[in-house]
Amino acid sequence: MATAHTTVDAAGLSWGPRALLRRLRTGDEIAxxxxxxxxxxxxxxxxxxxxxxxxxxxxxxxxxxxxxxxxRVWDPVFNQFGALPFVYGTLVTSALGLAIAVPLGxxxxxxxxxxxxxxxxxxxxxxxxxxxxxxxxIYGLLGVFVLVPLMRTEIQPALKRTLGFIxxxxxxxxxxxxxxxxxxxxxxxxxxIISVSRExxxxxxxxxxxxxxxxxATRWEATWKAVVPYARTGxxxxxxxxxxxxxxxxxxxxxVIGNNPRIAASLxxxxxxxxxxxxxxxxxxTGNLYLSALIELGLVLxxxxxxxxxxxxxxxxxxxxxxxxxxxx
Amino acid sequence: MKMRKVLWFALLATLxxxxxxxxxxxxxxxxxxxxxYSKWFDEYHKLHPNVQINYQSIGSGGGIRQLLDKTVDxxxxxxxxxxxxxxxxxxxxxxxxxxxxxxVPSYNLPGVTxxxxxxxxxxxxxxxxxxxxxxxxxxxxxxxGIKLPAEDIVVVHRSDGSGxxxxxxxxxxxxxxxxxTKVGKDTSVNWPVGLGGKGNEGVAGLVxxxxxxxxxxxxxxxxxNSISYGLVKNASGxxxxxxxxxxxxxxxGAATSMPDDFRVSITNAPGKAAYxxxxxxxxxIPAQIQDAAKKAAIKDFLGWMMTSGQQLCEGLAYAKLPKExxxxxxxxxxxxx
Numbered sequence: 001m002a003t004a005h006t007t008v009d010a011a012g013l014s015w016g017p018r019a020l021l022r023r024l025r026t027g028d029e030i031a032x033x034x035x036x037x038x039x040x041x042x043x044x045x046x047x048x049x050x051x052x053x054x055x056x057x058x059x060x061x062x063x064x065x066x067x068x069x070x071x072r073v074w075d076p077v078f079n080q081f082g083a084l085p086f087v088y089g090t091l092v093t094s095a096l097g098l099a100i101a102v103p104l105g106x107x108x109x110x111x112x113x114x115x116x117x118x119x120x121x122x123x124x125x126x127x128x129x130x131x132x133x134x135x136x137x138i139y140g141l142l143g144v145f146v147l148v149p150l151m152r153t154e155i156q157p158a159l160k161r162t163l164g165f166i167x168x169x170x171x172x173x174x175x176x177x178x179x180x181x182x183x184x185x186x187x188x189x190x191x192x193i194i195s196v197s198r199e200x201x202x203x204x205x206x207x208x209x210x211x212x213x214x215x216x217a218t219r220w221e222a223t224w225k226a227v228v229p230y231a232r233t234g235x236x237x238x239x240x241x242x243x244x245x246x247x248x249x250x251x252x253x254x255x256v257i258g259n260n261p262r263i264a265a266s267l268x269x270x271x272x273x274x275x276x277x278x279x280x281x282x283x284x285x286t287g288n289l290y291l292s293a294l295i296e297l298g299l300v301l302x303x304x305x306x307x308x309x310x311x312x313x314x315x316x317x318x319x320x321x322x323x324x325x326x327x328x329x
Numbered sequence: 330m331k332m333r334k335v336l337w338f339a340l341l342a343t344l345x346x347x348x349x350x351x352x353x354x355x356x357x358x359x360x361x362x363x364x365x366y367s368k369w370f371d372e373y374h375k376l377h378p379n380v381q382i383n384y385q386s387i388g389s390g391g392g393i394r395q396l397l398d399k400t401v402d403x404x405x406x407x408x409x410x411x412x413x414x415x416x417x418x419x420x421x422x423x424x425x426x427x428x429x430x431x432x433v434p435s436y437n438l439p440g441v442t443x444x445x446x447x448x449x450x451x452x453x454x455x456x457x458x459x460x461x462x463x464x465x466x467x468x469x470x471x472x473x474g475i476k477l478p479a480e481d482i483v484v485v486h487r488s489d490g491s492g493x494x495x496x497x498x499x500x501x502x503x504x505x506x507x508x509x510t511k512v513g514k515d516t517s518v519n520w521p522v523g524l525g526g527k528g529n530e531g532v533a534g535l536v537x538x539x540x541x542x543x544x545x546x547x548x549x550x551x552x553x554n555s556i557s558y559g560l561v562k563n564a565s566g567x568x569x570x571x572x573x574x575x576x577x578x579x580x581x582g583a584a585t586s587m588p589d590d591f592r593v594s595i596t597n598a599p600g601k602a603a604y605x606x607x608x609x610x611x612x613x614i615p616a617q618i619q620d621a622a623k624k625a626a627i628k629d630f631l632g633w634m635m636t637s638g639q640q641l642c643e644g645l646a647y648a649k650l651p652k653e654x655x656x657x658x659x660x661x662x663x664x665x666x
Contacts, residue, residue: 076490077513149538174483174524174539259488259525270524276488280527283360283388284490284516286414291390 050302057296059289068296074261074277076285081293083300085261089178089271090304093253094246096182096267097189102239104186105193109235112194113201114223125198132191140255143184148175148256151183156268171266174258179267181257185249189242196241200234201227233316240312247305250275274301352626357385358392358405361492361547362610365428365647366405369638373630380626389492389516396422396613402623404613407492408499408516409592421616423664424591425631426609429648431548431576432497433558433606437536438463438478445559446471446568449504449597449605452561455482455543456501457508458522463541471562478541485535485544488525490516493547496608500596545606548576549646563605564597575604576648584653591658607648617666624665631662 023029060068060081071082108128112121152175163169204227212222228235258270259280274297285291363386370382387395389406396404397418409424434447451467454460460467464477487494498514512518524539526532529550536544537556548571551558560568569575582600587593597605612631618624635655642649650658 073519075519076517077515077519080519144534144538152539172481172483176524176535254488254527255531259527260520260523272525280489280525281517282390282490284390284492286390286393286411286516291394 050299053295053299053302057292057299059292060296061292063289064293068293069300072261072263076281076287076290079287079289081290081296083274083297085263086272086274086277086297087300087304088263089181089257089261090247090273090275090301092178092267092271093181093185093257093273094243096179097185097246098239098243100183100186101190101193101242105190105238105242106197106235108190108194109197109201110223110228113198114227115219121198125195128191128194132195136188136249136252137255139184139188140252143180143252143256144176147180147183151175151180167265168267171264171268173268174270176256176258176270177266177268178257178271181253181271181273182267184252184256185246188249188252189246192242192245193238196238197231197235200231200238203234204230232319236312236316236319240309243308243312244305247301247308248275249273250279254279274298274304352380352622354380354382354403354623354626355385355401356382356392356403356405356612357387357395357401358613359389359407359492359610360386361407361430362405362428362647365642365645368641368645369630369634372638372641373633376633377626377629380630382630388490389495390490393613396615402618403615403627405611406613407608407610408495409594409611410613423614423616423661425612425614425658425661426580426591426650426654427612427634428642428650429576429580429595429607429609430492430496431571431579431604431607431648432493432500432545433548433551433571434543434561435533435536435546435551435556435558436543437538437540439540441475441477443475444557444570445475446562447559448562449500453501453505453508456484456486456521456523457505457511458484471568480541483539483542484520484523485526485532485539485542486520486523487529487532487545488527489531491528492516492608492610493529493545494518496596496606497545499594499608500606503594503597548573548648552646561605563601563603564599565601565603567601569602569604571604571606573643573646573648575602576607577651579603579605579607580609580648581651581653584651584657587654587657589661591661609650614665616664628662628665631665632659635659 020029064071064081068081068083069087070084071080072084073080073082074085075081112124116124152173156173156175156179159169160173208226208230209222212226213219217225253273254276257273257276259272259276260270261272261277262269264271278294278298282294285294363384366384370384374381384405389408392401392404392406393410393414395401397414407430410422415422434452436445445468448467448471451460454465454467461482462479463482464479469477495514495516498508498512498518501512502509502514512521524535526535526544529546532544533546533550533554533556536542546556546558550556558571560570563569578600579595579598582598582603583593583595591609591611593609595607595609598607614627618627635650635658639649639655
């Protein structure tokens with residue numbers, strides 16, 4: 001919508017009073033300032049969030065120090081608090097969710113973007129986007145009433161029979177536990193992966209496919225070797241979006257994870273995630289140290305998200321530099 | 330123009346309808362008594378249209394915190410405030426018991442009919458993870474005639490902080506030294522064993538779904554949802570099935586030794602009919618209220634709650650206060666200055 005006489009872009013802004021006046025008159029400067037304020041406000045929000053978490057967790061930080069991160073005891077009665085079981089539960093369930101959702105979501109996205117007829121693809125995508133909008137408590141309820149009994153009576157016994165020699169699949173089958181939480185998370189995050197990955201795949205230029213086909217590649221080879229690598233950054237983005245949701249998911253996980261702050265070798269065992277313990281215990285936490293420890297858990301979750309996102313960015317930088325055909329998506 | 334006139338008129342009409350002396354009172358706290366509190370505040374508002382009590386059921390912990398921060402006029406809690414908290418308050422806080430609740434052991438034993446009896450030792454053993462099989466002598470010993478399976482017990486507890494957990498662990502602390510020293514009592518504790526379910530519905534759902542599970546739920550929840558539960562042996566050695574009357578009887582049994590500040594635990598109370606896992610829930614009211622109109626309204630509400638208000642309890646399946654406790658509380662209203 002740029003008018004004819006404003007040709008400067010963000011990179012090539014000309015400064016000086018006259019230029020400023022001109023940009024003010026045309027509205028560009030106003031737009032720039034307003035959007036700048038919006039952008040800064042989100043940064044400010046993050047800063048204030050961290051600051052508040054930091055200040056309000058002071059009591060627990062001073063009492064437990066860094067040992068908070070690897071202590072395994074969570075005892076509100078005797079005021080002993082440690083984050084490790086919650087960090088473990090959060091990481092394990094999120095990893096399980098991703099391990100299931102990434103292949104599933106990526107496969108579905110490839111089908112919808114590359115192989116399916118356009119009309120079918122659009123209708124499917126509409127339904128998948130609907131899935132992403134379902135409130136998490138609904139997933140939790142489905143988990144409790146459908147998945148948990150199924151896990152207890154069918155899936156976990158079957159896993160025990162076939163893979164029972166691995167410690168991951170040993171122990172009593174309660175139905176609820178880390179594995180079930182991971183499965184529910186997988187169902188919840190797969191729409192994000194499909195939806196975003198499909199858009200990214202559709203945005204890959206036709207040339208990319210045609211070049212591969214012209215070289216004699218089959219349709220699958222063109223998709224897998226030319227299109228998917230080109231869209232890699234965007235696909236990674238969809239995975240990180242999904243990971244962020246999995247790390248912070250509260251309600252659905254609380255309902256199926258078993259809520260027990262212990263670290264067990266088995267995936268059948270009940271566990272606990274950071275978001276779940278916050279949801280469970282925050283409202284009834286009366287002691288100051290107890291409350292402070294809960295807030296410190298919030299800080300740990302924030303840091304966890306921060307570190308994982310950082311690693312993700314690093315991964316993108318490392319993989320794209322190895323000639324995947326895309327500089328910046 | 331016409332539109333604006335209509336709007337002005339509407340605005341004036343609303344202003345006129347609101348009595349100028351309307352007294353808004355804010356309160357927050359426990360979720361367990363929320364249904365009866367909202368009924369009380371509603372009925373009281375009908376009788377006294379100028380008094381509006383807004384209650385937010387944010388949990389006992391939140392209620393105490395907001396009271397200490399003075400963001401509410403009074404709080405509500407399922408557990409009495411600790412000495413530390415009272416000291417921290419900086420002003421005197423009075424406890425007024427309002428209704429009673431209880432926690433009941435609910436279990437799922439496929440193929441077993443008949444109600445199980447539990448001794449305090451058996452309950453403590455199960456929740457400590459020491460009694461692990463259903464046919465353990467600790468359980469089977471008092472359940473002659475019921476064939477108990479040799480299956481592992483699956484323990485289910487509340488995962489969210491709750492007054493029900495407070496009652497349950499308070500009881501276990503009284504009947505088991507090991508529980509008191511290892512686990513203790515609070516709205517959340519470090520459970521030695523078990524799965525956590527969120528809310529009464531979460532625990533009841535898990536117990537119902539999981540064969541050989543045992544958990545505890547709030548008595549009212551069990552009554553309203555027809556969940557079956559076992560009998561518990563009380564302090565005088567009788568096995569009692571929880572009921573509203575049994576809970577009130579526990580309060581009456583404890584009334585004789587009731588301290589003046591009403592901060593008392595009535596678990597394991599004496600009395601043949603007393604159900605041992607019972608507790609009061611309290612309103613937490615500052616002893617000094619500056620605003621005279623507010624003070625008058627709160628005092629009047631308390632008086633009403635102890636007389637007419639109590640009649641509404643059983644309709645909502647809450648246990649009434651025994652008359653011994655009410656007589657003592659009515660005197661305590663005068664302490665609000």
